[in-house]
Amino acid sequence: MSKHLEEIQKYDAKADPAIVEKMAKTYRLVLSKRDSAYVSASDEKELKTVRENFLKKKLGMKDSDDxxxxxxxxxxxxxxxxxxxERLTFYYLCAKKAGKLSVFS
Known part of the structure; x- marks a missing residue:
């Protein structure tokens, strides 16, 4: 079991290993750098990046910013x-809450 899957399973015991693996492959470069491997939840600029680049661009969400x-x-x-x-866990949980995990299947 990958370390990413173990981390995600702390929050979602039924996490799909295939989806986690595909996400890890998609974000391998980001995850390889210490500065970008984590999400700073106290940094507004960081959270805006998650919204704009992950939720809107990657997941194709068109909901309001709020x-x-x-x-x-x-x-x-x-x-x-x-x-x-961890960024991958953060992204996985965002995708799950948005009902968009299928983007990675």
């Missing part, structure tokens, strides 16, 4: 126990 920001805030709250929020 609705997308609510998804991000919910995931940040779910992960509040982790000081270092």
């Amino acid at each position: 609705k997308l920001d609510a998804i991000i805030a919910e995931v940040a709250n779910d992960m509040k126990a982790d000081r270092m929020k």
Whole structure:
């Protein structure tokens, strides 16, 4: 089992390994750099990047910024126990809450 799958299963015990693997492959370059491998939930610029580049561009969401920001805030709250929020886990949980995991299947 990959370390990414183990991390995601802390929040979703039934996480699909195939989806996690595809996400890890898609974001391997981002995940290979320490600075970009984590999401800073306290940085507004970072959260805007998640909204614009992941939710809107990658997942194709066209909802209002407020609705997308609510998804991000919910995931940040779910992960509040982790000081270092792994980007892949953050993205997976955002996609799951948005009902968009199928983008990676």
